[in-house]
Amino acid sequence: xxxxxxxxxxxxxxxxxxxxxxxxxxxxxxxxxxxxxxxxxxxxxxxxxxxxxxxxxxxxxxxxxxxxxxxxxxxxxxxxxxxx
Numbered sequence: 001x002x003x004x005x006x007x008x009x010x011x012x013x014x015x016x017x018x019x020x021x022x023x024x025x026x027x028x029x030x031x032x033x034x035x036x037x038x039x040x041x042x043x044x045x046x047x048x049x050x051x052x053x054x055x056x057x058x059x060x061x062x063x064x065x066x067x068x069x070x071x072x073x074x075x076x077x078x079x080x081x082x083x084x
Contacts, residue, residue, distance in 0.1 A: 043068075046066050048067070
């Protein structure tokens with residue numbers, strides 16, 4: 001959400017924190033559904049890769065990436081990947 005108020009932002013101009021939470025969760029659910037649909041209709045197998053790392057304060061992180069193929073409108077194979 002972007003608001004350019006030239007320094008004149010008031011409380012009424014900003015969505016309530018519950019509204020922001022709902023907006024974020026709705027966007028997440030839409031993206032999750034689209035990603036699951038694309039994976040369900042992928043051609044062949046799906047491969048997964050992982051990466052593990054930690055930051056200087058030793059907080060650990062893990063990423064899982066799916067690699068797969070889908071057909072575009074012209075029925076050409078396109079390689080896709082995305083974080084899971």
